[in-house]
Amino acid sequence: MSRDRGPEGPWDLAAIYDRVAASLYRHALMILADPAAAEDVVHDVFAALAGRRPPDVTSIDAYLRQAVRHHCFTRLRRRRWRPPAGTDEPALLEAAEAATVCHDERIAIEQVLRSLPPEQREVVHLKTFEGLTFQEIADVTETSINTIASRYRYAIEKLRAAFGREDRQPAVTKEPR
Amino acid sequence: MIDPHDADADVDARLRRYAPLAPPARLRAHVLAPTTRLSSSRRTWWIAAAAALVAVTFHVLASATYAEVRADISRADDIARSQRIERLAADLGSSAAARAAAVRIVTFEEQMTDRPGAMPENGDRR
Numbered sequence: 001m002s003r004d005r006g007p008e009g010p011w012d013l014a015a016i017y018d019r020v021a022a023s024l025y026r027h028a029l030m031i032l033a034d035p036a037a038a039e040d041v042v043h044d045v046f047a048a049l050a051g052r053r054p055p056d057v058t059s060i061d062a063y064l065r066q067a068v069r070h071h072c073f074t075r076l077r078r079r080r081w082r083p084p085a086g087t088d089e090p091a092l093l094e095a096a097e098a099a100t101v102c103h104d105e106r107i108a109i110e111q112v113l114r115s116l117p118p119e120q121r122e123v124v125h126l127k128t129f130e131g132l133t134f135q136e137i138a139d140v141t142e143t144s145i146n147t148i149a150s151r152y153r154y155a156i157e158k159l160r161a162a163f164g165r166e167d168r169q170p171a172v173t174k175e176p177r
Numbered sequence: 178m179i180d181p182h183d184a185d186a187d188v189d190a191r192l193r194r195y196a197p198l199a200p201p202a203r204l205r206a207h208v209l210a211p212t213t214r215l216s217s218s219r220r221t222w223w224i225a226a227a228a229a230l231v232a233v234t235f236h237v238l239a240s241a242t243y244a245e246v247r248a249d250i251s252r253a254d255d256i257a258r259s260q261r262i263e264r265l266a267a268d269l270g271s272s273a274a275a276r277a278a279a280v281r282i283v284t285f286e287e288q289m290t291d292r293p294g295a296m297p298e299n300g301d302r303r
Contacts, residue, residue: 017208025200039204046208093195101194109195128192159188 013050020061021046023130024068030125031072031118035090041071065140069122076118089114112162120155123148258283 021042028038045067057063092110095101113121119141126132126140134152138145262279269275 014209017205021205021208022199025204026197029197035198035201039201042200043204043207050208092197094198096194096196105191106195109192124192125197128189129197156185156188159192160185163188163191 013046016049016060016064017046020064024064026129027065027122027125028068028072029092030113030129031069031122032075033089033092033114033118033121035092037075038072041068041075045071069141073118108162109159112159116155116158117151120151123151124155124159127152258287 024045025038025042028041029035032038032041045064048067049064089110091106092113093106095106113124116124122141123137126137127134132140134145134148137143137148141148262276262283265279265282266276269278
């Protein structure tokens with residue numbers, strides 16, 4: 001497995017950042033449901049990597065992902081905080097490329113995502129947006145595959161219910177692109 | 178009846194029309210130049226250091242004030258003691274022997290006063 005540093009040299013932080021930071025940020029964002037907190041977490045993880053001799057790991061990407069997860073859940077435990085549902089909250093999602101979307105639908109999805117426990121939000125993110133299998137998610141989160149499947153099932157049921165309510169409402173506002 | 182798997186696929190398809198936000202561009206600059214922004218652990222360290230500095234400063238100031246007050250009290254005690262000895266020496270005849278006796282009496286009273294209950298005030302013996 002490739003290493004991102006020479007035998008004596010430091011990490012090539014810029015290369016690592018460019019390769020994994022976006023994915024790590026999105027992961028943190030979906031766990032915390034708070035863009036500013038996600039930014040803090042990613043910054044702190046990279047700052048820790050830059051500030052000391054890194055651990056002897058075979059995959060720095062996996063190490064960083066675990067570090068981000070650890071920071072996120074530690075932060076959630078410390079604050080005993082849950083993101084409130086509401087339209088004034090900062091956005092979590094943006095339109096995927098070439099997708100026709102509507103503002104109301106995005107707000108509705110974000111509200112449901114915010115109402116989910118962070119663990120369920122994380123599974124939805126890794127399954128739907130990152131495209132991982134349940135087994136891969138179980139490996140990343142060090143959780144049993146049955147638990148992962150259950151979390152995904154609960155989250156999808158809540159989203160389905162929200163979509164059902166939304167489909168019965170006629171108002172649709174086009175998303176400004 | 179709607180097949181749950183179809184419903185799940187619909188939910189999944191709707192979700193895939195969106196993606197979590199990308200990190201802000203400023204984050205890269207912050208990460209690659211860590212001195213531009215303090216990490217949370219360092220912020221915590223500075224807060225703790227500032228709190229400790231405030232506590233030490235307060236302690237030093239309080240100690241200095243306490244020492245000044247103690248010195249003032251001590252000076253006042255010395256003046257009162259001298260005046261008492263002078264009055265007592267005058268009552269005893271103002272001689273050198275009278276002054277020495279006055280010093281012994283005042284010293285004896287002070288020693289008795291330092292032992293609570295050893296000498297009733299105002300000669301009130303019951």
